[in-house]
Amino acid sequence: MRGTIIHGTRDIRFEDRDDPTIVEPTDAIVRTVAACVCGSDLWRYRGIAEVTKPTPIGHEYVGVVEAVGNDVTTVRPGQFVVGGFLTSDNTCPVCKAGAHANCQNGTGYDGCQAELIRVQNADGTLLPTPDVPDDKTIPDILALSDVMCTGWHAAVSAEVRPGSTVVVVGDGAVGLSGVLAAAQLGAERVIAMSRHADRQALAKDFGATHIVAERGDDGVEQVKELTGGIGADAVLECVGTHDSVVQALQSARPGGMVGWVGVPHVSDIPQRNMFWRNVGLRGGPAPVRAYLPNLLELVLNGTIEPGKVFDLTLPLDQVAEGYAAMDERRAIKTLLRP
Amino acid sequence: MRGTIIHGTRDIRFEDRDDPTIVEPTDAIVRTVAACVCGSDLWRYRGIAEVTKPTPIGHEYVGVVEAVGNDVTTVRPGQFVVGGFLTSDNTCPVCKAGAHANCQNGTGYDGCQAELIRVQNADGTLLPTPDVPDDKTIPDILALSDVMCTGWHAAVSAEVRPGSTVVVVGDGAVGLSGVLAAAQLGAERVIAMSRHADRQALAKDFGATHIVAERGDDGVEQVKELTGGIGADAVLECVGTHDSVVQALQSARPGGMVGWVGVPHVSDIPQRNMFWRNVGLRGGPAPVRAYLPNLLELVLNGTIEPGKVFDLTLPLDQVAEGYAAMDERRAIKTLLRP
Numbered sequence: 001m002r003g004t005i006i007h008g009t010r011d012i013r014f015e016d017r018d019d020p021t022i023v024e025p026t027d028a029i030v031r032t033v034a035a036c037v038c039g040s041d042l043w044r045y046r047g048i049a050e051v052t053k054p055t056p057i058g059h060e061y062v063g064v065v066e067a068v069g070n071d072v073t074t075v076r077p078g079q080f081v082v083g084g085f086l087t088s089d090n091t092c093p094v095c096k097a098g099a100h101a102n103c104q105n106g107t108g109y110d111g112c113q114a115e116l117i118r119v120q121n122a123d124g125t126l127l128p129t130p131d132v133p134d135d136k137t138i139p140d141i142l143a144l145s146d147v148m149c150t151g152w153h154a155a156v157s158a159e160v161r162p163g164s165t166v167v168v169v170g171d172g173a174v175g176l177s178g179v180l181a182a183a184q185l186g187a188e189r190v191i192a193m194s195r196h197a198d199r200q201a202l203a204k205d206f207g208a209t210h211i212v213a214e215r216g217d218d219g220v221e222q223v224k225e226l227t228g229g230i231g232a233d234a235v236l237e238c239v240g241t242h243d244s245v246v247q248a249l250q251s252a253r254p255g256g257m258v259g260w261v262g263v264p265h266v267s268d269i270p271q272r273n274m275f276w277r278n279v280g281l282r283g284g285p286a287p288v289r290a291y292l293p294n295l296l297e298l299v300l301n302g303t304i305e306p307g308k309v310f311d312l313t314l315p316l317d318q319v320a321e322g323y324a325a326m327d328e329r330r331a332i333k334t335l336l337r338p
Numbered sequence: 339m340r341g342t343i344i345h346g347t348r349d350i351r352f353e354d355r356d357d358p359t360i361v362e363p364t365d366a367i368v369r370t371v372a373a374c375v376c377g378s379d380l381w382r383y384r385g386i387a388e389v390t391k392p393t394p395i396g397h398e399y400v401g402v403v404e405a406v407g408n409d410v411t412t413v414r415p416g417q418f419v420v421g422g423f424l425t426s427d428n429t430c431p432v433c434k435a436g437a438h439a440n441c442q443n444g445t446g447y448d449g450c451q452a453e454l455i456r457v458q459n460a461d462g463t464l465l466p467t468p469d470v471p472d473d474k475t476i477p478d479i480l481a482l483s484d485v486m487c488t489g490w491h492a493a494v495s496a497e498v499r500p501g502s503t504v505v506v507v508g509d510g511a512v513g514l515s516g517v518l519a520a521a522q523l524g525a526e527r528v529i530a531m532s533r534h535a536d537r538q539a540l541a542k543d544f545g546a547t548h549i550v551a552e553r554g555d556d557g558v559e560q561v562k563e564l565t566g567g568i569g570a571d572a573v574l575e576c577v578g579t580h581d582s583v584v585q586a587l588q589s590a591r592p593g594g595m596v597g598w599v600g601v602p603h604v605s606d607i608p609q610r611n612m613f614w615r616n617v618g619l620r621g622g623p624a625p626v627r628a629y630l631p632n633l634l635e636l637v638l639n640g641t642i643e644p645g646k647v648f649d650l651t652l653p654l655d656q657v658a659e660g661y662a663a664m665d666e667r668r669a670i671k672t673l674l675r676p
Contacts, residue, residue, distance in 0.1 A: 093568050099593030099616050104568075157618070230431050230442075255437030257620065264613050268606030275602050275622045278437050280495070282595065282618025 003114025004319045006057045009047035010327070012320040017056070020110065020118035025069035026089075028122035030081060032063045034142045035113045036310065037322050037334045038085070039172050040263050045323050048265070056111025059085040060145040062138060063117065065126070072122045079128040082296070083119055084288025085109075085146040090124030100124075101285035113319050115338050127292045129300070139307025139335055140299045143177070144292060147333065148306035150261045151177025151238065152295065153286035155185050157259030158234035162186030167223055167231075167251045168208075170238030171199040173309040173333040174261060176206055178236040180304060183207025187234070191226055193219055199332065202308060216243065220250045231256060237283070242266040249273035249281065259283045310335040341452025342657045344395045347385035348665070350658040355394070358448065358456035363407035364427075366460035368419060370401045372480045373451045374648065375660050375672045376423070377510050378601050383661050386603070394449025397423040398483040400476060401455065403464070410460045417466040420634070421457055422626025423447075423484040428462030438462075439623035451657050453676050465630045467638070477645025477673055478637045481515070482630060485671065486644035488599045489515025489576065490633065491624035493523050495597030496572035500524030505561050505569075505589045506546075508576030508600060509537040511647040511671040514544055516574040516599075518642060521545025525572070529564055531557055537670065540646060554585060561589045569594060575621070580604040587611035587619065597621045648673040 003017045020029055035058055043049040044057070062082045065075050075081055088095055088103035095103050107120045119125055133141060151174050160166055166182040168175050171194035182190045183206060191210040192203035200211045212222045224231060231253035237245055240262025248258045250273055260283040274281060298304045312331035314322050315338075322334035341355045358367055373396055381387040382395070400420045403413050413419055426433055426441035433441050445458045457463055471479060489512050498504055504520040506513050509532035520528045521544060529548040530541035538549045550560040562569060569591035575583055578600025586596045588611055598621040612619060636642045650669035652660050653676075660672035 093566050094592050097568070097571070097591060097593055099591070102592030102616055228431050230435070233435070253435060253437070254432050254440030255435050255625070260613065264609055266609060269609050269612070271602055271604060271607050274607070274619070275598065278440055278620075278622035278625075280618060280620025281612070282616075282620070284613045284616035287593070287616075 001115040002317065003111050004057050005054045006044055006051055007054045008051050010045060012045065012323050014317045014319050017114065020116050022067055022069045023118070024120060025071035026121055026123065027069045028065055028072055028075060028119045028126060029067045030061065030063040030117045030119055031066045032061050032112070032115055032117060032338050033080070034138050035061045035316065035336045036142060037113070037326055037336070038146060039174060041323070042327060043263065045327060056114065058111050058113030059109050060142065061112040061117055062142045062145065066116065068122060074123045075126045075128050080132045081126040081128050082141050082144050082292065083125045084149065084292065086285065087119060087121040087125040088289050089121045090289055095124065098287055098290050100287035100289040113316065113336060115316070125289060127296060129296070137299065139310045140305050141296065142335065143306035143309060144295050144299065146288070147173045147309060148177045148180070148295060149288040149291045150174050150286040152181040152291050154178045154236035154238055154259040154261040154283060155181035155234070157283040158236055159257045160185040160187050160234045163188045164233045165189045165227055166234045166236065167191045167193065168236045168238060169193050169244050169248045169251070170262060171196060171203065172238065175236070175238035176202055176309050176332070177306055178238050179203045179208050180206040180306060182236065184298070184304060191223060191232065205308065216247060219247060223251045227253065230254065234259065238262050240264045246270060246273060249279055252279045254278050257282065261286060309333045313337065339453040340655065341449050342395050343392045344382055344389055345392045346389050348383060350383065350661050352655045352657050355452065358454050360405055360407045361456070362458060363409035364459055364461065365407045366410055366413060366457045366464060367404040368399065368401040368455045368457055369404045370399055370450070370453055370455060370676050371418070372476050373399045373654065373674045374480060375451070375664055375674070376484060377512060379661070380665055381601065383665060394452065396449050396451030397447050398480065399450040399455055400480045400483065404454065406460060412461045413464045413466050418470045419464040419466050420479050420482055420630065421463045421465070422487065422630065424623065425457060425459040425463040426627050427459045428627055433462065436625055436628050438625035438627040451654065451674060453654070463627060465634060467634070475637065477648045478643050479634065480673065481644035481647060482633050482637065484626070485511045485647060486515045486518070486633060487626040487629045488512050488624040490519040490629050492516045492574035492576055492597040492599040492621060493519035493572070495621040496574055497595045498523040498525050498572045501526045502571045503527045503565055504572045504574065505529045505531065506574045506576060507531050507582050507586045507589065509534060509541065510576065512599060513574070513576035514540055514647050514670070515644055516576050517541050517546050518544040518644060520574065522636070522642060529561060529570065543646065554581065557585060558588045565591065568592065572597065576600050578602045584608060584611060587617055590617045592616050595620065599624060647671045651675065
C-alpha cells in the first residue's frame with residue numbers, strides 16, 4: 001500500500017509501505033475511504049515540533065473494515081466505520097469516567113493518511129454506520145474523527161449551556177467546529193473571533209451570532225462590550241499559543257470557564273488571569289469515543305454538517321499539496337481520498 | 339471602640355479606634371458578637387505579604403445590626419446577621435451570575451476583628467437569622483463568614499457530586515471545611531491529606547473516609563492506590579503553594595477537576611499537569627452570599643456544625659495571642675469574642 005511519511009520540515013512524501021496486518025486479536029484493518037490533514041500536523045510540518053526521523057503521519061479517517069482480529073466483536077469486515085484520533089478500549093476505569101483520550105490502554109496510529117490503517121482497540125474505537133453513507137455525508141463523518149469532537153470537547157469543557165454567551169478564540173477548523181458545538185448545545189450568543197471573510201461566513205453558517213475581528217487586548221475589549229462589560233460565560237480556546245490562552249482567560253466573565261483544546265505551546269498558565277477572577281480552565285485531547293454516538297446521530301439525521309470545514313479535496317497521493325495549502329492558509333482543512 | 343491593627347510582622351495590637359459610621363445610604367453598622375482569625379491573615383502576620391503601614395485587619399464576623407443607612411431594606415437594627423469576607427451588592431450582572439466575590443461594586447472591610455464594623459452593600463451582603471442564635475450555634479454561623487463557604491466553594495468548583503471520590507489537600511480550617519462540604523455534596527469517598535492527629539480526627543468527624551499522611555509524590559502515590567490507580571474525580575486545593583497545587587493536579591484522575599481556594603502564592607500553573615491529562619482547575623475567592631442561604635439553613639437545622647474548626651476561643655482583646663496560636667499551629671482557628 002501507499003502512505004504518507006513526514007521526513008522533515010515541509011517534506012511530506014506519499015510512499016510505498018508494507019500493508020498493515022492484524023498484530024493483536026483486538027486489531028482491525030481499515031481500508032481508507034477518506035482521511036485529512038490536522039492543524040496539529042502542521043506543528044511538525046512547520047518545524048515547530050522536531051521530526052527526528054521519517055515518520056508515518058495522519059490520525060483522522062473513515063473507511064471500510066477489511067479484517068478484524070479474533071477478539072473483535074462489534075465491527076466486522078465490510079462495515080463503514082469512523083474512529084477517533086487516538087484508540088481507546090472503552091472499558092478501562094478512565095474510559096468509564098468518560099476520558100477516552102487518556103485510556104489506560106490507548107494508542108496512536110502508524111499513520112492514517114494512508115490506503116490501509118491498523119486500528120488497535122477496534123471494539124473501543126470504531127463506530128460503524130448503519131449503512132455505507134453516500135459521498136455527500138462522508139466529509140461530515142470524517143470530521144467526527146477529530147475536529148468536530150475536539151470543538152465539541154471545547155464547548156463541553158467550557159460548560160456551554162442553553163442560554164450561554166460563548167466566545168470562540170480561533171477560526172481554524174477546530175474553532176469553527178466549536179462554534180457549531182456551542183450553537184448545538186444551546187448557546188444564546190456565540191461570538192466568533194476571526195479576521196478572515198471566508199471563515200467568518202462559515203462561522204455564521206455554523207451559528208455564530210457575532211464576529212469580532214480584533215485580537216489581544218482589543219479583542220477582549222470588544223468581547224466586554226458585547227457582554228455587558230463582564231465577559232462571556234464560556235470561552236473556547238482553539239489555538240494553543242500563550243497569547244490565545246491569555247486572551248481566552250481574559251474574555252471569560254468572573255466565574256466563567258475556558259475550555260481549551262488547542263495543543264498548548266505554552267509551558268505555564270498565568271494564574272493572575274484565573275484565581276482572583278474565579279475563571280476556570282479545563283480541556284485537553286477530546287474523548288472522541290464518548291462523543292461519537294451522539295454526534296454520528298446528529299450527522300446522519302442531518303442536524304449538523306461539520307464536513308463544511310473541508311474546503312479543499314485532493315487525491316490522497318497529492319497529500320503534500322494538502323499540507324502546503326493549509327500551511328499557506330489557502331485552505332481551512334484538506335480532505336484526502338484514495 | 340477598639341479594634342485590631344496589624345503594624346508589621348508578628349505585630350498585632352488591639353487599639354482604640356474611631357467608631358465606624360454610616361457613610362453611604364447602603365451601609366450598616368454591626369456590633370460584633372464574634373470574629374475570628376483567617377489563615378490568609380497569617381500571610382501578613384508572617385511577613386510573607388508586606389505590611390507597609392498600620393492596617394485594620396479581619397474579615398469574618400457575626401453580630402447584631404446597630405444602625406442602617408436610608409437605602410437598606412432587608413436588615414434592621416437588632417437583627418443578628420452574618421456577612422461574607424467581601425461585600426457584594428447581589429444585584430450586578432456578576433452577582434447575578436453567582437460570582438459574588440467579584441461583585442462589580444464589592445468592597446472589603448476596614449477591619450472586622452473589632453467591636454463595631456461598617457458593612458457596605460448591607461442588603462447584598464448580610465443575611466439575618468430568624469432569631470438571635472444561642473451561644474452554641476454562634477461558631478457555626480461565624481464559620482459561614484468565610485471558611486465554610488470557602489471549603490464549599492472548593493467542593494463546588496471541583497464538581498463534587500453524589501458518588502464522587504474526592505481528595506482534599508490541606509488540613510487547615512478551609513481544608514477541613516472542604517471535607518465537610520464534600521461529604522454534604524454526596525461524595526462516596528473523601529480522602530483527607532493530613533499529618534496531624536487532631537486534624538485527622540476532625541476530618542473523620544466531618545466525613546473523611548480515608549486519611550493520607552504522606553505529601554508530594556508519596557501522597558499522590560497513596561491517592562492512586564486508593565483510587566484504582568487513576569486518581570480522584572475531584573480534588574480540593576486548600577493551601578495555595580506551588581507544591582500543593584501540583585500535588586492537587588496530579589491527584590486528579592484524567593478528566594477530573596481541581597477546585598482551588600487557597601490564596602495562590604504561585605505565579606504560573608504548570609500546564610503539563612493539566613492539558614494532556616484533561617485535568618481542569620477552577621476556583622478563587624468564594625461567592626459567600628451565593629452559598630449563605632443554603633448553608634445557614636443547614637446550620638440552623640443541625641445538619642452541619644462547621645464551627646468545630648474553632649479550637650481556641652479568646653476574648654477579642656487577646657487577639658494577638660489568637661494569631662500566635664495559629665502561627666505556631668497550637669490552634670487550627672481562633673474565635674474571638676468582645
